[in-house]
Amino acid sequence: MQVAPGVHHFTGYKFNWYIVEEGDRLTVIDAGFPSHFRLFERGLESLGRAISDVEAIIITHAHADHTGFAARLSAASGAPIHVHEGDVPLVRRPLYLPWTGLLSRAWRPYTASMLSHAIGNGLLRLTTIPAPRPMRDADELDAPGRPRILHVPGHTPGDVAVHLPARGVLFSGDAMVTRNLYTGRDGGPQLTSRTLNGDFEQARRSLDRLADLGPVVLLPGHGRPWVGDTRDAVAANLPAARR
Ligand SMILES: [Zn+2]
Numbered sequence: 115m116q117v118a119p120g121v122h123h124f125t126g127y128k129f130n131w132y133i134v135e136e137g138d139r140l141t142v143i144d145a146g147f148p149s150h151f152r153l154f155e156r157g158l159e160s161l162g163r164a165i166s167d168v169e170a171i172i173i174t175h176a177h178a179d180h181t182g183f184a185a186r187l188s189a190a191s192g193a194p195i196h197v198h199e200g201d202v203p204l205v206r207r208p209l210y211l212p213w214t215g216l217l218s219r220a221w222r223p224y225t226a227s228m229l230s231h232a233i234g235n236g237l238l239r240l241t242t243i244p245a246p247r248p249m250r251d252a253d254e255l256d257a258p259g260r261p262r263i264l265h266v267p268g269h270t271p272g273d274v275a276v277h278l279p280a281r282g283v284l285f286s287g288d289a290m291v292t293r294n295l296y297t298g299r300d301g302g303p304q305l306t307s308r309t310l311n312g313d314f315e316q317a318r319r320s321l322d323r324l325a326d327l328g329p330v331v332l333l334p335g336h337g338r339p340w341v342g343d344t345r346d347a348v349a350a351n352l353p354a355a356r357r
Pocket of ligand 1: 177179180288335336
């Protein structure tokens, strides 16, 4: 589904990834689970593109539901995998996930279905990412779409959002999602639940980094696209005293 000019949204079950086109060159944002690679290939075909058109892969953070087929795609395309320097050590630990939160809510049908989908789609076969290319805050990558990197730590130490200023697009990863990952309920832009964050208060403070981007199509790691001003998205998630 095209969600902004040259920006396409794909979902493997409940897990999103995106393709950005610039001419016939592509940037891929996030990479589902390993078995989603086939879906990814089908998505590419639907755009009339080939694996060799992929020039860059950006991982918003080192959780397994975002790194899944990145290594395979990188090997097949030759594209580098960009990861924030704060998460570089974590992509060497493929089973790195907020297990305490996930397991404490595994009784919830939505969370249970995510976990079983994860296991059925390669969670336990996940490989490490070879030679991740470290990113820093405010980097502007020489990659299709000219992605600008915004460091928004909290969900993980090296969590990033990816801004395409010229297209008014913000890939928010899991710094802001539009679906509650415990209940499956869709809503407006929201932080993930407290127990899914390495540091929830830091995640909340990081929202300041996103507040002044203006009107965007916000494309989250989980849930549907949202259109609006980032100031409103952020304000809805601040403690009442700061709104
Ligand atoms: Zn996620």
